[in-house]
Amino acid sequence: MTVKSLITLGDCIQLAIEKIANSGSLSPEFDVELLTEFVFGYDRTKQIVLRDQTIPEIKSQVFWQVIERRCAGEPVAYIIGEQEFWSLPFQVNKHTLVPRADTETLVEVVIKRIGVKKKNTTFLDIGTGSGCILLSLLHENLSAKGIGCDISTEALKVARQNAQSLNLLERVQFLEVDVLNDNAATVLEEHGPFECIVSNPPYIPDDDIHELMHDVKDYEPVTALKGGQDGLLFYRRIVSTVGSFLRDGGLLAFEVGIDQADAVASLMDAVNFKQVEKFNDLAGIPRVVSGYYAK
Numbered sequence: 001m002t003v004k005s006l007i008t009l010g011d012c013i014q015l016a017i018e019k020i021a022n023s024g025s026l027s028p029e030f031d032v033e034l035l036t037e038f039v040f041g042y043d044r045t046k047q048i049v050l051r052d053q054t055i056p057e058i059k060s061q062v063f064w065q066v067i068e069r070r071c072a073g074e075p076v077a078y079i080i081g082e083q084e085f086w087s088l089p090f091q092v093n094k095h096t097l098v099p100r101a102d103t104e105t106l107v108e109v110v111i112k113r114i115g116v117k118k119k120n121t122t123f124l125d126i127g128t129g130s131g132c133i134l135l136s137l138l139h140e141n142l143s144a145k146g147i148g149c150d151i152s153t154e155a156l157k158v159a160r161q162n163a164q165s166l167n168l169l170e171r172v173q174f175l176e177v178d179v180l181n182d183n184a185a186t187v188l189e190e191h192g193p194f195e196c197i198v199s200n201p202p203y204i205p206d207d208d209i210h211e212l213m214h215d216v217k218d219y220e221p222v223t224a225l226k227g228g229q230d231g232l233l234f235y236r237r238i239v240s241t242v243g244s245f246l247r248d249g250g251l252l253a254f255e256v257g258i259d260q261a262d263a264v265a266s267l268m269d270a271v272n273f274k275q276v277e278k279f280n281d282l283a284g285i286p287r288v289v290s291g292y293y294a295k
Contacts (some may be wrong), residue, residue, distance in 0.1 A: 009040070010051030012060065016067045023071040024214070031076050032067075038080040039063045073214040086136035090162050095154035096130040097224045103200055105281045106255045107136045109288045113251055114196050119143050124188065124245070126179055126199040126238060127151075129224060131159030131172075133198055138168050147191055149177040151223065179234065185241040192245035200255035201234035203227040231257055232264070239267045246293045253290035261286035
């Protein structure tokens with residue numbers, strides 16, 4: 001069977017799954033389902049019901065173009081320009097990390113420890129990227145406000161677009177800040193103190209970047225991945241400066257990489273954080289570390 005002989009949607013889908021599976025994707029069926037909906041506008045049910053439908057040549061060409069992009073390693077989220085997170089649609093592009101289900105653990109922990117009914121909660125999201133963490137929290141807490149900061153101008157543009165599309169723009173502000181810069185704490189202090197600070201910082205050790213999957217290391221922004229020699233560079237920086245812009249009794253919550261939870265918890269224990277706890281993701285991996293600051 002060749003691409004040119006395909007005339008039905010079902011044939012296209014089947015061969016696309018085979019091609020993407022052979023390219024190394026770990027989720028070829030799901031990839032094709034999303035790309036089929038992107039090109040043809042058919043959800044999963046319609047893809048089944050209309051599998052015998054003849055495909056117009058123009059649509060077929062577009063379909064195989066996006067399939068080839070996926071086979072080359074480009075993440076599906078970048079191809080379609082969107083990724084679901086916390087059951088919300090987030091625009092993404094090459095300037096932002098692709099939101100992952102593991103990161104929803106961070107949102108869950110913050111909601112559990114802060115609550116959604118507390119009035120006038122103020123959030124700070126360090127390294128906001130697409131804004132998925134901060135905007136998900138604001139979506140849950142209708143009276144909260146927040147600030148998202150990032151080193152990337154282009155990422156902040158995406159975050160603003162997401163805030164606008166989710167009708168949250170009036171409750172959020174975005175700042176271009178390099179948290180490693182000496183004046184970062186001063187800038188953030190001017191907007192604080194915050195009730196809760198969240199961060200999913202770069203945490204991949206620099207020497208391990210080359211070991212990441214092809215669709216991550218070759219497409220996602222490296223500045224959002226590299227966490228210094230041991231992967232803890234940003235955790236040390238944030239923990240050592242956060243006291244100037246985190247409210248007394250405020251919550252600091254991090255996403256952490258595999259085998260980093262104990263080290264990050266120790267960093268927090270060393271600078272007056274209380275009730276430091278570690279939380280597992282759905283795979284049972286310690287994914288979030290949080291604690292309350294005591295001045």
